[in-house]
Amino acid sequence: MTQTLGLAGAAAALGIGMLIGLERERHKGQGELRAFAGLRTYSITALLGYVSQQVGGGLLLGLIAGCLAVIVSTAYWKSRDNDPGITSEVALLTVLLLGAWCGVAPEQATAVGVVVAGLLAYRDKLHNFARSQLTDVEMRDGLLLLVVALVVLPLAPDRYIGPYGALNPRTICTLTVLLMAVGAVGHVAVRALGPRYGYVVSAIASGFASSTVTVAAMGQMVAKEPEHLRILAAAAIFSNIATVAQVALILGTVEPALLSQMAWPLLAGFATTALYGACLMWHAPTAAASQTIKVGGAFDLKLALIMVVTLTGITFLSSLMLHHFGQVGVILTATLSGFADAHASIASIAALATSGQLSLEAASIPVLLAVSCNALSKCVVAGVSGGRHFAVYVIVGQVLLVGAMWLVTWAG
Structure with missing residues (x-):
């Protein structure tokens, strides 16, 4: 059905955003100390990347990526005392690019999205392996x-x-x-x-x-x-x-x-x-x-x-x-x-x-x-x-x- 309507790329972008966003939502915390992005933000960002690529091509995507980088930098500057890491910020920019990639190669973009979600989900085990084992x-x-x-x-x-x-x-x-x-x-x-x-x-x-x-x-x-x-x-x-x-x-x-x-x-x-x-x-x-x-x-x-x-x-x-x-x-x-x-x-x-x-x-x-x-x-x-x-x-x-x-x- 999505192939008939020409929405396979949009569906793939939404799936990537929801997958990575779901993982980030589980780790963003609550209250004033919660992280700046969760399920909705990552899903919207993935769709934004897809739409930008389809409407304006690489130029519009570059402008959107620049604006998103400014927003992410501001959010990081506000929360750097509580969390010095930039994993969520980089993941959000990655979701934008993967959403754009879905318009050209949705299968490859989805595969990369799954890998990114896995790296985020197994953070503690990867850290323990690198530092202790x-x-x-x-x-x-x-x-x-x-x-x-x-x-x-x-x-x-x-x-x-x-x-x-x-x-x-x-x-x-x-x-x-x-x-x-x-x-x-x-x-x-x-x-x-x-x-x-x-x-x-x-x-x-x-x-x-x-x-x-x-x-x-x-x-x-x-x-x-x-x-x-x-x-x-x-x-x-x-x-x-x-x-x-x-x-x-x-x-x-x-x-x-x-x-x-x-x-x-x-x-x-x-x-x-x-x-x-x-x-x-x-x-x-x-x-x-x-x-x-x-x-x-x-x-x-x-x-x-x-x-x-x-x-x-x-x-x-x-x-x-x-x-x-x-x-x-x-x-x-x-x-x-x-x-x-x-x-x-x-x-x-x-x-x-x-x-x-x-x-x-x-x-x-x-x-x-x-x-x-x-x-x-x-x-x-x-x-x-x-x-x-x-x-x-x-x-x-x-x-x-x-x-x-x-x-x-x-x-x-």
């Missing part, structure tokens, strides 16, 4: 992540350079951002869910970037939090779920026929890993799991850079072997590079199968070898980073994973 280290890491993602990454050239054309600066920066972002997501999960489930969520998310790095990170935490040994070991095991899932995604993307051939071995590895990890969590001490976690940085930049350098080295080595030794060299490199990370190795093998340089039957064995080599490297990393007890849990999990995949392959 967010640490200086987390703030530093967050800013670093934003700088790398929004400044460095867009400036990185998207072309292959260096010997054999193996290095792509954009790809390297993207991988760095991915590792940092996954680490930050895991950190938030631990802060929100606690050690028992937070470490598991963190490990699965980090596993999509590098399960080997995740095992190393969990092992390092064992030294700081030995009471969480079983939980951290379970998290390290659960990172294999991400490995198996990503292997399936890579095979399905590069060569779907190879995924069909490897479906049952991958499913067996997935089920075995999930079952063993759940058993470790089930027997984890409840008292230890309920303890308050230690708050550190959002991610480990050193581990992320080490992983980026490792994968870049694998790519360079694969290009070198392909240039000098052809297909045999690439298969050997892909298999051995599984010691560092299985993802790049399997992508190389699947690409060879897609191009016809490697048959589907012959590709299954290198895929399993890459996963096996990667599992062996995780066992070594677990022993170095987390000690003997942590390594035992991880080794058992890796043996079950690899054994299940090879067994189903041979049985098939």
Whole structure:
């Protein structure tokens, strides 16, 4: 009906004004100390912005905005002793502009209006998060992540350079951002869910970037939090779920026929890993799991850079072997590079199968070898980073994973 009458923009403007005005009305107070604007003022202001834009365009809207700024400044000057903040004043000007925007793009304006209302409604929680929960280290890491993602990454050239054309600066920066972002997501999960489930969520998310790095990170935490040994070991095991899932995604993307051939071995590895990890969590001490976690940085930049350098080295080595030794060299490199990370190795093998340089039957064995080599490297990393007890849990999990995949392959 509003579309037929041409009032969709006006309706959107009124809705935005009423939504934000309702939130401000609940917090404006009463009596002489009440705030200067509430439900009616915000609703009228939104409609005023819409009508100004429709009648006089940008010029009239600018004049109205100037007059409103004078009124808002006067109201702020009168109440600055009681409330030094300017949130309501800025919100009123925002409502005016959103009302005007409704004449052009009501959907986008409404979405922005909902976000503004949410920011106003959750004022206390946002203040408490910024002042009490967010640490200086987390703030530093967050800013670093934003700088790398929004400044460095867009400036990185998207072309292959260096010997054999193996290095792509954009790809390297993207991988760095991915590792940092996954680490930050895991950190938030631990802060929100606690050690028992937070470490598991963190490990699965980090596993999509590098399960080997995740095992190393969990092992390092064992030294700081030995009471969480079983939980951290379970998290390290659960990172294999991400490995198996990503292997399936890579095979399905590069060569779907190879995924069909490897479906049952991958499913067996997935089920075995999930079952063993759940058993470790089930027997984890409840008292230890309920303890308050230690708050550190959002991610480990050193581990992320080490992983980026490792994968870049694998790519360079694969290009070198392909240039000098052809297909045999690439298969050997892909298999051995599984010691560092299985993802790049399997992508190389699947690409060879897609191009016809490697048959589907012959590709299954290198895929399993890459996963096996990667599992062996995780066992070594677990022993170095987390000690003997942590390594035992991880080794058992890796043996079950690899054994299940090879067994189903041979049985098939």
